[in-house]
Amino acid sequence: MLDVTKIRKDFPILNKDDGLIYLDSAATSLKPKKVIDAVLAYYQDYTANIHRGDYRLSLMASELYDKARENVADFVNVSATEIIFTSGSTASLNQVAYQFGLDILQAGDVILTTETEHASSILPWYQVAKKINAKIEYVPLNNEGLITIENFTKAMHDQVKIVVTTHVSNVLGHVNPIKELARITHDHDGYIVVDGAQAIPHMLIDLKDLDVDFYAFSGHKMLAPTGVGVLYGKRCWLDKMLPLFYGGGSNARFDKQGNITLKNTPEKFEAGTPSIEGVLGLSAAIDYLRDIGMDNVLMHEEELSKYLLTKLHELNNVIIYNPSVKSGIIALNVKNIFSQDVAAYLDHHHIAVRSGNHCAKILNNVIQVTDTIRCSLYIYNTKEDIDEFIRVLKDVTLEKCIDLII
Amino acid sequence: MSEMLKDPMILRQLIMDHYEFPRNHGLVDDTTYSQKHMASESCIDDIVVQVKIIDDKIIDIRFDGVACTISTASTSMMTELLIDKTRLEAKKIIEAYFMMIDNQRYDEAILNEAIAFSNVYKQPNRIKCATIGWKAIKELIEEGEVNE
Incomplete structure (x- = not known):
C-alpha cells in the first residue's frame, strides 16, 4: 500500500x-522535494560541466551524471550504453524517425501505426514517409479504441518495416500489449518503436522483457524536471545510427578535412552540454518512485x-x-x-x-x-x-x- | 438598453442565447465571400469566418466551426454588430471591442450587447475564446483593404 x-x-x-x-x-x-533538491544541489554545490574538466567539481558532476544513466538503465532493465538522454519523448521519437527510419525505409515500405498516437509519436513518421514515399497504415481499433492482438496480426504484413505505437494512450489510457506486438513485429522482420511517455511513470517497465527496438519517455511526466527525456534503443541499432546533432562532447577528434571520429554509443548522440540538472533530477525521481x-x-x-x-x-x-x-x-x-x-x-x-x-x-x-x-x-x-x-x-x-x- | 446590459442575468441570457442559437451560423459556398480559418490559435477552437464586402460595406458575415460557449457567442454577436456597417464603422467597433477585452477605456455605446464580455479580462485563459472570431473579421477587413 x-x-x-x-x-x-x-x-x-x-x-x-x-x-x-x-x-x-x-x-x-x-515534483517532489527530493527532485527539486537534486536540481538545487547541482546549482548550489557542484555546478560544473561534465566530462571535460580536470577539477573536483567537474569530476563530481560527471560521476553523478554517469550514475544517473545507470540508474535509469537499471529502472527499465537495460544496459546504460543503451540509454540516450534527450530533451524529452518528442526529441527521442524524432531522432528514431530521422536517424533510423529514414535510413532503413525504402519507397513503398509500410509504417504501421494507430489512430491513438500522440502528435510526437506520429508526426515525425508522416514527414519521413513523405520524404521517401513510404506508406502509413493504421491498425483498426476496437470500439473502445484498443489495439487487440487479433487486429494487429491482421494488419501486419511483410511490407511493414516499422511499427509505431504508444504504450499507453494519452487520451484513452489503454495499455497496449507491447510484448506481443513486438513479437509479431519481429516475426515479420520489422522494427517496433514505442512511445512510453504515459507508461513509464505508472508501471514497472522491463524493456528487455518487452523486447522492443526503441522506447521513448520524458522525465517531466514521472516527477522529474522538464527538458529531459530518454531514448532507449537496442545497442545493435544505436551503433549503426548516426546522431541528429553534431558538436562538442559527442566526438573524439576531427580534422580540417572534416573527418570526424565519433565517440561510442551513447555519448555520440549527446552533442552539446546536456540538461545536467534534468538528468540528476530524473535520477532522483527514479529513486523516489523506486522507494514507493x-x-x-x-x-x-x-x-x-x-x-x-x-x-x-x-x-x-x-x-x-x-x-x-x-x-x-x-x-x-x-x-x-x-x-x-x-x-x-x-x-x-x-x-x-x-x-x-x-x-x-x-x-x-x-x-x-x-x-x-x-x-x-x-x-x-x-x-x-x-x-x-x-x-x-x-x-x-x-x-x-x-x-x-x- | 445600457442599464439592462448591466444586469448579470440579462448578460448571461444573451450569451446563452447566442451560444444556443448562433446568428449567421453556417458557411456559404460563394466565391464573393472571403474567408478566414482560425485554427492555429489554439488546438481547441476551430472556426471559419466568411465576409462579403461590396463598395466598402459589409453585406454579410457567416461563421461555423467547433468552439466553446464564449467563442461561439462572441463571434455570433460580432456578426450582428458588423453586418451593414461600413469598413470604417466596423473597424471602430472592432477596436472598441479589443480595448474592452484589454480592460482599457472603450466606447460602450457602439459595442451594444457585446459588452457582455467586458469582464473576460478577469479570466485570462478565456481571452482567446472571446477574441477568435473578432480577430478573424479584423484580418479579413485588413486583407481586403490591402488587396484593393
Whole structure:
C-alpha cells in the first residue's frame, strides 16, 4: 500500500493554502522535494560541466551524471550504453524517425501505426514517409479504441518495416500489449518503436522483457524536471545510427578535412552540454518512485481509477469515453457543455484538468467526438480529490460556466 | 438598453442565447465571400469566418466551426454588430471591442450587447475564446483593404 498522506507532504505545491486538486498528471506531473533538491544541489554545490574538466567539481558532476544513466538503465532493465538522454519523448521519437527510419525505409515500405498516437509519436513518421514515399497504415481499433492482438496480426504484413505505437494512450489510457506486438513485429522482420511517455511513470517497465527496438519517455511526466527525456534503443541499432546533432562532447577528434571520429554509443548522440540538472533530477525521481515501489504506484492508480469511474457512472450529466479503462486516464464530457467551458469552471474550483483533443487529433474518428476533458491521476491524488471533482461536475451548468466571465 | 446590459442575468441570457442559437451560423459556398480559418490559435477552437464586402460595406458575415460557449457567442454577436456597417464603422467597433477585452477605456455605446464580455479580462485563459472570431473579421477587413 502506498501512504498518500506521507507522499503529499513531499510535494511543496500541494502544501500551499490554495487547495489545488491536480488532475492533469498526464500533461506533466508535480515534483517532489527530493527532485527539486537534486536540481538545487547541482546549482548550489557542484555546478560544473561534465566530462571535460580536470577539477573536483567537474569530476563530481560527471560521476553523478554517469550514475544517473545507470540508474535509469537499471529502472527499465537495460544496459546504460543503451540509454540516450534527450530533451524529452518528442526529441527521442524524432531522432528514431530521422536517424533510423529514414535510413532503413525504402519507397513503398509500410509504417504501421494507430489512430491513438500522440502528435510526437506520429508526426515525425508522416514527414519521413513523405520524404521517401513510404506508406502509413493504421491498425483498426476496437470500439473502445484498443489495439487487440487479433487486429494487429491482421494488419501486419511483410511490407511493414516499422511499427509505431504508444504504450499507453494519452487520451484513452489503454495499455497496449507491447510484448506481443513486438513479437509479431519481429516475426515479420520489422522494427517496433514505442512511445512510453504515459507508461513509464505508472508501471514497472522491463524493456528487455518487452523486447522492443526503441522506447521513448520524458522525465517531466514521472516527477522529474522538464527538458529531459530518454531514448532507449537496442545497442545493435544505436551503433549503426548516426546522431541528429553534431558538436562538442559527442566526438573524439576531427580534422580540417572534416573527418570526424565519433565517440561510442551513447555519448555520440549527446552533442552539446546536456540538461545536467534534468538528468540528476530524473535520477532522483527514479529513486523516489523506486522507494514507493512501482507495484504500489500502479495499485494506487487502479484503485483510484475504479473509484472515479464508479462515481462518474452515478452522474447522469456525464459521458465517459473509456469506461473500461484501468489506468488513471479518464476521458469524459459533461452533456451539452463544451469541454473547455467545463475545464474553466473546474479551474474556478481549483481543479486542474485538460480539455481539448490532447495532441491526438486523429482519434476523433474513433471516439466520434472532437474534444474531451481528460482527468489523469497519479500517486499524490486521493479519494477526496475525486469526491470534490465529482461534486463540482455534478453541479456544473452552462449558466454557471457563463457566470464566470460576466 | 445600457442599464439592462448591466444586469448579470440579462448578460448571461444573451450569451446563452447566442451560444444556443448562433446568428449567421453556417458557411456559404460563394466565391464573393472571403474567408478566414482560425485554427492555429489554439488546438481547441476551430472556426471559419466568411465576409462579403461590396463598395466598402459589409453585406454579410457567416461563421461555423467547433468552439466553446464564449467563442461561439462572441463571434455570433460580432456578426450582428458588423453586418451593414461600413469598413470604417466596423473597424471602430472592432477596436472598441479589443480595448474592452484589454480592460482599457472603450466606447460602450457602439459595442451594444457585446459588452457582455467586458469582464473576460478577469479570466485570462478565456481571452482567446472571446477574441477568435473578432480577430478573424479584423484580418479579413485588413486583407481586403490591402488587396484593393
